[in-house]
Amino acid sequence: MNHRLGRHIVLIGMMGAGKTAIGSEIARRYGVNFTDSDAEIEAAAAMSISEIFERDGEEFFRRRETQILTRILAAPPSIVSTGGGAWMQPRNRDLIAEAGLSVWLNCDLETLWHRVRQRSTRPLLKTADPKGTLARLIDERYPVYQLADLNFPSRGGDSVEATATRLIEEIRAAYPDLLELK
Template sequence: MTQPIFLVGPMGAGKSTIGKLLATQLGLPFADSDKVLEDRTGADIPWIFDVEGEDGFRRRESEVLKDLCTGEPQVIATGGGIVVLPENRALLKAHGFVVYLRASLDQLVERTAKNNNRPLLQVADPKGKLREILLQREAFYSEVADLVCDTDDCTPKQAAALVSDRLLATVSG
């Protein structure tokens, strides 16, 4: 690969976990855009949401994405909402190969249930919020995707192998 591989999808789809495994399989570095953002700001994402709101977070997220687009070929796990802004969708499509990790609502609920580090899910009805997020973003994920991989009923290792196989078939085909 001569360009970054971006993993997109909703929170709980497995972008970070699968991304690390995929990077190892492909012999590429791995980056997590949320981790890069936290390292740069010295603050965690819930704190940024509390202080700057979602708009402030999205602005910072866009800056990180711009920088990751100009870097070396690597596997990059993006935040679930990175596709919300049109300029981010344009960057993803122009500067990398985009893999949409898709998962069912039930799988997303199960995978995110024990994680309190997700500001958008700190509501009375997390499943309802996830449903709403999927409805808002599904078309955006599909729009930017060069490849769609379903992660339901897969271990992270199986999902990474599936993505790797399909990615290599797509690139060489």
């Protein structure tokens, strides 16, 4: 029995929310492609996101992000992970709404901080007070993230597998026609 998605499932949320890990696990279980939009941007630019931010700035990065999302969402339905700021752009929200189900992986500050504090690959956290910056980003972004089709509260201690199972169950309950069996 093969699973087929009726449309894209697009994971949104803050850096460290688990979009890539959970998205990869769900894609594996559904037997569909997984795409991380940040990884696609890096591949297209042949440089890291930090390097893009340093060389070309955030505005350039956001334009490239929209181009990449447009390409990803034109492909057959898959699981998509977006960068933390992607959902903040109205054009990206429109693109995602046209092609898929938006799922906010909603994490608290302490869980996010625990996951990202050791990583130097987060350009927006390269500040004198990275935890304070993360808290400010949460304040700015969470009201917009609430526009997502599904708000999925994270449980910091759960495994990727347990979280993926819980998310699949919530998607099936709220959107029973999204996952088709063939």
